[in-house]
Amino acid sequence: MSPNTASTPIISSNTTPTTSTKPTRKIHDVVIRLAGNSQDGIQAVGGFLARLAGRSEQEVMTYMTIPSTISGGPSIFQVRIGSGEVFSAGDQVDFLVAFYQHSYENHIHSLKPGGILLYDSDHVTPNLNDKTYHYVGVPITSLTVEAIGGTARDKGKNIFTLGLLAKVFDLDTAKLEKLILDRFKSKDESIARNALNAFNAGYAYPIANYLDQLYTFEKYEKAALRPQVTMDGNQAIAYGLITGGVRFGAGYPITPWSSIMEILRAELPKYGGIFVQAEDELGAVSMALGFSFAGYLAVTGSSGPGISLKMEALGWGCMAEMPLVVINVQRGGPSTGLPTNVEQSDLMQAIYGSHGDAPRVVLAPQTVEDCFYTAIEACRIAREYSVPVIVLSDTALATRIEAFEEPHLEELYVPVQLDLSPHEGNYKPYALDRITRHLTPGRYTADGKYPVVSGLEHDEYGHPTASPKLHSAMTAKRRDKLRQLAATLPTPAIYGDETAEILLVGWGSTYGPIREAVDTLRRQGHPVAAIHLRHLHPLPPRLAEIFTRFKQVLVIEMNDYGLYGYGQLATLLRATTVCPHIKSHCKTDGQSFRVSEIIQAVQALAK
């Protein structure tokens, strides 16, 4: 929509929308932002929309902010629904729903010129003289009360709004009703009925008569793919772990990791497993290592502060060569920092945290879908190399909902095995000539010798030793098995223009914005390429080769430039590839990268 489109306000007292004379525009990609208070259930509406889009084979991505205070407060939920691939939650909003005056005032600037403000006219008085936007006022609160009875008050206005949106975007009401019923299934029947009443009242409200003339949302038929599943990043990790063969784990609550432990606590018993809420993170990682020693690959996880607490035990895991999956859903800042904001500043800790040389594996998922596959890969690597594997997710992935193609579970599913067969004996738990695995307790050995796994430096049998030769040899052994792993890793594919002068490098949740920036820049005639690293430690082979092909390498990450001017991954890449033209573009505002920020960074570099 052009910025100078005249807006046609609908005054809240005038419940019959006036009509506009603008020609209809078809759109196939829309960013909707719901702004209200956290107790209004806007997350629920966002979730319904996202799930619906997933079921309708649309690409969808969501983004939300929640206040870190429990009592609630201003909150938003953003959902982007597209007819093509959707890589980010969108920089700017097409359609803003404001429940309160503060929602309107704080978010109106995120609306694209010509975008639509749908506001609750019972609470919001917009500045109708500002002709930048279209204004649609609906007395959402009073209409909801009317629809479902006086006592319901503010409850239900989220569902009423969902009805409005369903009408505007011509959404599949049958599927939505089913989603609503599913959601309230466990509750009292009257609650589900009220919700449906609110939904139908919203749907029946004659809002579309006017909006239809602004634009229509173009439905499209996607090529026949496997059906999509819709979930958030934490769910994807939890179910990835189960698929990858994890049946035991332990954790301690912390945002934004908690929901993974909550899911596992509820789900694992179904699979015969156990997840323990430990007394603290030190206990949690220790318990998980105990589960792994007992013969079952286990998981522990946390966010920043809790991961710091796990570091000593993690070092033991490297030393004793114990398989373990550690999930770090990164949040912002050191100490308690920014508990509900996003940052990628735990990379160095993941790789080097813990005392001594304690090599372990570090992986980072790029999307919600990738959270699922990365969790499975982490399980495989931990088992094959008998080593702790850290998965670096982050707040942005944890809380956003994406739809993705249903995975081939039969192929991915790893059955749980416990080896209790008798053993011929003379077992070296730390043999120097191979990747070793400890003997599972319970296995009878023919020579009657049972090994001790040890965090002290040890000989091949696990006996403590301070022999200089052995310490060097064992240190090298623990490092070399990761070199072996590195040799098996795929070199990351180059996305975009291989002959470009500029290569962007990213990791983790910056994947979407970087991709979109590359696409946009290329459309604008700027040749640019990107790679995204999923294996951060060990790094995949031939990175130096790739980097030398480009004049400039710009590493995009959400952490600080540090004392020497380079972000954490950039520091690592400069050290490992010795390419002098690696530069950093960092940010630490607790927000995901906007596509425009990356574009600007590239343009600045090109100058």
Place this chain on the structure above:
Amino acid sequence: MPITLPLHAVNRPAPEAIPNREKLTKKALSADHPTWCPGCGDFAVLATFYKVLEKKNLPHEQIVTIAGIGCSSRFPYFVNTYGTHFIHGRAIPYATGISLARPDLRVFVFGGDGDGYSIGGNHLDHGARKNVRLCYIIMDNFVYGLTKKQTSPTSPIGFKSKTDPAGSIDHPINPIKKLIANGATFIARTHAAFPAHMSQMFERAMDHDGFAVVEVLSECVEFYEGAFDAANSRKGGQFNLIEEKKWDGTPEDEKRHDVTDEIAAYKLAHLPFPGVFGVFYESDRPTKNALEYKWIETTREKLGAASDLDLLKATFNRMK
């Protein structure tokens, strides 16, 4: 061949039976020669542990010994069983993981007063509260041995150590009270100078289904010689035993200690050093192990014959 476990069959398959297996002897059980100072009380603890295992004749490969860090925590290296030398203070949660995942194993945890009551104090509280099935033997020497004489959480007031050259000023903890308060279901106290009593206590702890703790006064001859003389009848002190109720209805029985009475146990624990020795408390509260498996069982019942893969597929179907 690895066995693919249907984990939810709560009666997990026991390891294959070994025909004509040899009797578990001290020889079979001993591993590296202990590195303790000559005269250290921990030798007696080790010898007693061998003896009791020999008597119980458990399947050798199903015995697991776990320890944190300290002189006493070297224990697993000296016992020829599956074992782990873990990090300082965290042996209990590590052992909890093993105990919960593997009902077929017998889990023994060893450590000192620093490891168990100081750095690992929180884990001890929670292991006791959760009533995890394991047997924990604490070698209390009132001092930090491995790090060469610093004050420990059980050091008496006035004890001169490297960190308290003028004498310790902090009130020592009372481990028995702590354990009662936190819900351990078997709590006993013994003395390394009295191996016969020690083996009785170990045996009873091993027979207990739950969080069983035996606190052993085990002298550090290097850094706190004579610490337990007051509790040693052979050195002019008193080794007073707890007489347990026999429930035989005799008038003498009235005076005996009811081990299921928490308050009575607490009162006994309150006696000043050297106090009394024996079983302070014993009860049969359900273990975390049993409760977790019960949950698994009831959850599985609702799911019928669905395999793990079926279950996972159904979950993904709901997310479509």
